Amino acid sequence: MRSDMSDKLIHFTKGDDEESAYQNLRSIIAQRTIWGSHNLIKGAHVCVCFSEAPLASLQNGLQNSDFYSKYSLFGILTSKEHVFSLGGRPVIYQPDSEYGQLTCENNWRHMRYEPPQTDLSWEREWRLKTEGFQLEASVTAIIVPDTDWEQRLIADDEKHQRWQTMQYSQIMEETLAVQYEESFPWTVIPLNSP
Secondary structure, three states: OOOOOOOEEEEEEEOOOHHHHHHHHHHHHHHOEEEOEOOOOOOOOOEEEEEOOOHHHOOOOOOOOOOOOOEEEEEEEEEHHHHHHOOOEEOEEEOHHHHHHOOOOOHHHEEEOEOOOEOOHHHOEEEEEOOEEEOOOOOEEEEEOOHHHHHHHHHHHHHHHHHHHHHHHOOOOHHHHHOOOOOOOOEEEEOOOO
16 A cells, blocks of 8 residues: 555544543543544534544644644544445535535535635545444554553553442452453554654
8 A cells, every 4th residue: 555545544532732632532442432523514414533644644643733733642543444334434625615516415524625724635534424433442443642651541441440340349249340350452553652
């Protein structure tokens, strides 16, 4: 595959700072769901958004110094094929004046494109029209900035598992409660690994 192409899609988390973006990532992992939004989607359709930017080009995240970039270095990586099979498609970059040319079945894919004032094509956006995208460990990986964040994510998950076991042991025998513990099923990819 060409180096400027990718067979993966990434949903980057947002946050006011690294900690809030990390907590958003942990919430997605805990719920095993990326919840859809209608933010910046004409027609108020609810979608989950991804970028098809190649992983090798993202060592600093999905950044563009010419435009406000709200994305962190935390995200969910999945296969383009999987999202496509669920109905996900690349957005259609076009002026707002052309929105009416899209059918009702496709107008959720519209993204305003009126350069030089409005040009978000660098995001290489894909959308999946859904209330929520379910994470599956077989086709999903977790993106973190570096190995320090990877270690923290795994340690935080282990703490959460111990807390859950303690909660379960209040309503059932502890040996049974331990059986409900899950190992961390996700592949973690640090963007800036040494």
